[in-house]
Every structure is written in structure tokens, then in C-alpha cells.
Amino acid sequence: xxxxxxxxxxxxxxxxxxxxxxxxxxxxxxxxxxxxxxxxxxxxxxxxxxxxxxxxxxxxxxxxxxxxxxxxxxxxxxxxxxxxxxxxxxxxxxxxxxxxxxxxxxxxxxxxxxxxxxxxxxxxxxxxxxxxxxxxxxxxxxxxxxxxxxxxxxxxxxxxxxxxxxxxxxxxxxxxxxxxxxxxxxxxxxxxxxxxxxxxxxxxxxxxxxxxxxxxxxxxxxxxxxxxxxxxxxxxxxxxxxxxxxxxxxxxxxxxxxxxxxxxxxxxxxxxxxxxxxxxxxxxxx
Numbered sequence: 001x002x003x004x005x006x007x008x009x010x011x012x013x014x015x016x017x018x019x020x021x022x023x024x025x026x027x028x029x030x031x032x033x034x035x036x037x038x039x040x041x042x043x044x045x046x047x048x049x050x051x052x053x054x055x056x057x058x059x060x061x062x063x064x065x066x067x068x069x070x071x072x073x074x075x076x077x078x079x080x081x082x083x084x085x086x087x088x089x090x091x092x093x094x095x096x097x098x099x100x101x102x103x104x105x106x107x108x109x110x111x112x113x114x115x116x117x118x119x120x121x122x123x124x125x126x127x128x129x130x131x132x133x134x135x136x137x138x139x140x141x142x143x144x145x146x147x148x149x150x151x152x153x154x155x156x157x158x159x160x161x162x163x164x165x166x167x168x169x170x171x172x173x174x175x176x177x178x179x180x181x182x183x184x185x186x187x188x189x190x191x192x193x194x195x196x197x198x199x200x201x202x203x204x205x206x207x208x209x210x211x212x213x214x215x216x217x218x219x220x221x222x223x224x225x226x227x228x229x230x231x232x233x234x235x236x237x238x239x240x241x242x243x244x245x246x247x248x249x250x251x252x253x254x255x256x257x258x259x260x261x262x263x264x265x266x267x268x269x270x271x272x273x274x275x276x277x278x279x280x281x282x283x284x285x286x
Contacts, residue, residue, distance in 0.1 A: 002027070006024070007024065007027060008021065008022070008023050008024070008027050008030065008031070009021065009022040009023075009157065011153050011156065011157065012096070013149055013152070013153065016146075016149045017095045017096050017097055017099065017146075018093055018094070018095055018096075018146055018149055018150065018153075019036055019093070019094050019095060019096055020091065020092065020093050020150070020153045020154075020157065021034075021037065021090075021091070021092040022089060022090075022091050022092075022157045022158075023075075023089060023090050023091075023092065024088065024089045025079060025087060025088050025089055025090070028072075028075050028076060028079055028090070029076075031072055032072065034072070036094055036096070036098075037070070037071050037072040037092065037094070038064070038070050038071070038072055038073075039064055039070045039071065039094050039095070039098045039100070040061075040062065040063045040064050040070050040071070040094065040098070040100040040101065040102075040104075040105050041061070041062060041070065041071045041092055041093055041094030041095075041100060041105065042059065042060070042061050042062075042092075042093050042094075042105055042108045042109050042112060043059075043060055043061075043062065043071055043074065043075065043090055043091065043092045043093070044057055044058070044059050044090065044091040044092075044112075044154075044159070044161070045057065045058040045059075045060070045078060045084065045087035045089075045090055045125075046087055046088065046089050046090070046091065046122075046159060046161075047086040047087035047088050047089075048086070048088075049086065049123060050086070052123075052235050053231060053235050054122075054123055054235060055121065055122045055123070056086060056087075056122055056123045056124075056125055057116060057122040057123070057124055057125065057159075057161055058078075058084065058087065058124075058125040058126060059109060059112050059113045059116060059124065059126055059130075060074065060078075060109065060126075061105040061106065061108070061109040061130070062074035062075075062105070063101075063102055063105065064098075070094075071092055071094060075090055075092075086125075091154065091157055091159060093108070093150055093153075102133075103133045103134070103135055103139070104135075104139070104143060106130065106131055106132065106133040107132060107133050107135055107139075107140070107143055108143060108146070108147070109130040110129070110130040110131065110132040110133070111132075111143075111147055112147075112150075112162075113126055113129065113130050114129075115147075115161075115162045116161045116162060118164070119160075119161060119162050119163055119164045120164060120165070120246065120247070121160055121161055121163065121164070121165070122159075122161050151163075165205070165207075165210045165247045165249050166203060166205070166210060166212070166247055167205075183203065183204045183273065183282075184201055184202070184203055184212075184273075184274070185201070185202045185203070185204065185209075185253075185271040185272060185273060185279060186199070186200070186201055186202075186271070186272055186273070186274065187199065187200040187201075187202065187215075187257060187260050187261070187270055187271055187272075188200075189218075189261060189270075191218050191220070196216075196218075196242075197216075198216050198217070198218045198242075198260060198261065199215070199216050200212070200215035200216060200217070200244075200260040201214070201215055202215075202253075202256050202271055204253075205249075207249060207251075208249055208250055208251045208252070208256075209249070209250050209251075209252065209253050209255075209256040209267070209271075210247050210248065210249050210250075210256075211244065211247070211248045211250065211256050211259055211260060212244075212247055213244055213245060213246050213247050214243060214244065215243070215244045215260060216241075216242050216243055216244075216260075217233070217236075217238050217242045217243070217244050217259070217260055217262075218242065218260065218261055218262040218263075219238065219242045219262070220262055221233065221262050221263075222262055222263035222264070224263045224264040225258055225262055225263050225264060226255065226258055226264060228255065229255055229258045229259050232248060232250070232255075232259055233259060233262070236248055236259075252267060253267025253268055253270075253271050253279055254266055254267035254268070254270075255267070256271070257270040257271060267279065268280035268283075
């Protein structure tokens with residue numbers, strides 16, 4: 001909208017009544033002339049926690065007001081609220097025909113909030129679980145179709161808030177062999193100082209390498225651990241026994257291995273498949 005990739009973005013899709021906006025916090029005031037932002041809708045406030053460095057999101061709804069100020073008025077309130085100073089941009093969903101009533105936006109807020117919680121990509125800042133509301137089967141089907149489009153748009157706008165790091169396997173006709181996008185890699189090494197054996201699992205996905213929940217992490221840092229990995233180790237949820245309590249994504253196998261090992265590690269040789277073949281050898285064959 002502003003001729004800049006970092007400015008305001010408007011997104012529509014063919015055969016979809018929805019409209020999406022991605023607006024930096026600094027540009028909220030520039031949207032006062034947008035009539036569709038004075039309607040009812042659902043919005044997301046995205047930011048980063050200064051305490052943990054993790055991505056956070058607040059999901060809310062706004063109905064049309066008497067003065068014709070709906071979503072925009074709500075965002076301006078959030079901008080002035082010192083308790084919500086963490087967000088840097090908003091993503092908004094409304095419609096081209098102003099068709100959302102109180103029931104529709106309550107249903108969408110509830111579904112979006114629970115989808116984000118289930119995906120576990122972002123820390124959801126909502127204090128209470130939004131009410132689902134009472135809707136007909138026909139309206140539910142219509143809104144679920146809206147949600148399907150919204151998921152595509154949200155990912156395109158740069159936020160994978162609805163996409164889990166590890167996608168669930170389909171229960172029907174699952175092949176016995178792992179497909180290329182479902183490779184599980186293993187890390188096993190004895191820690192000299194403690195004598196404990198570190199064992200971890202990693203899954204290679206389209207985004208990178210996900211160290212899986214339940215992996216054992218060497219909690220002792222070496223001086224050789226890269227700064228980015230050290231930060232990830234400090235922010236990750238690891239219990240007193242060194243067991244990882246969440247999935248953690250890395251862009252490279254070496255960073256994933258260093259996260260587990262607590263020191264600089266060559267991931268191409270440290271990660272192996274169940275037959276003991278290293279990632280380096282696996283990629284040579286591919």
C-alpha cells in the first residue's frame with residue numbers, strides 16, 4: 001500500500017469475501033481513512049517478549065461502534081495501552097461486505113486463539129479463553145471456510161501462528177517407510193564431565209531442523225557454543241533432568257546439534273538415521 005515491503009499490506013483472494021491487512025504499529029494512525037477498518041473483525045497483535053525473546057501474539061475482536069469506528073478504534077486503544085507495548089505490528093481480518101456480527105467475530109476469535117495455542121509457535125497473551133458463541137451448522141461451515149483462507153493469508157504475511165513445527169501424521173494409510181519430509185535423525189554422545197549419555201531426536205522439515213520434545217540436553221555450556229545457540233538454550237523449556245519440554249526449530253543441523261550438545265558441533269556428522277548413516281552421507285545419496 002505504501003510502496004514498501006515493510007509498510008502496510010492489504011491482501012485479498014479471489015472468491016473470498018475476506019480482507020486482510022498487515023499494519024506496522026507505527027502506521028496505525030495512517031489508516032484512519034480506511035472505511036473497511038471501521039467495521040467488525042478479528043485482529044492479531046504480534047511482538048517479541050523482552051524477557052524470553054520468544055514471539056508473542058494477542059488475539060482480539062472488535063465490533064462496529066456508533067461513531068463508525070470498529071477495528072481501527074480498538075487498535076488505537078491498544079497502542080495507547082502501556083500493558084500492550086510489546087507488539088510491533090497488527091494483522092486484521094474483516095470482510096468486503098461488512099458481514100461480521102457479534103456471533104461471527106466471537107466464533108473466529110475463539111477458533112483463532114485455540115489454533116494458535118495448539119500450534120505452540122507463539123506465546124498467546126490472551127488472559128481468558130474467548131467465548132465460542134452459539135451458531136448454526138450452516139454458519140459454522142461458512143466460518144470454517146473463512147478460517148481456511150485466513151490460514152493461507154496469515155502464513156503468506158509472514159506469521160506461521162497456526163502451523164505447528166511438527167505436522168500431525170494422517171492416521172489413514174500411513175506408509176511403513178518414513179517419507180522424505182518425515183525423517184527422524186538421532187544424536188547420541190557421552191558427556192565426559194558427568195558421564196551421562198545425551199540422546200536427542202531431530203526431524204528435518206521444510207523449515208529446517210526441529211529438535212524434538214523429550215530429547216535429553218547437555219545443560220553445561222562450553223565456551224565454543226555459538227551465541228545464537230546459547231540464547232536458544234537459555235530460552236528453551238528444559239526440566240531439571242535436562243529433558244526438553246518443547247519442540248525447537250533451527251535453520252541448520254549444526255545449530256540443532258550444538259543446542260543439544262552445549263558446544264560447537266558438526267551437525268552433518270552428529271545427526272544419524274536409525275541405521276547409523278550420517279546426515280552428510282544421506283544428503284550425498286539424495
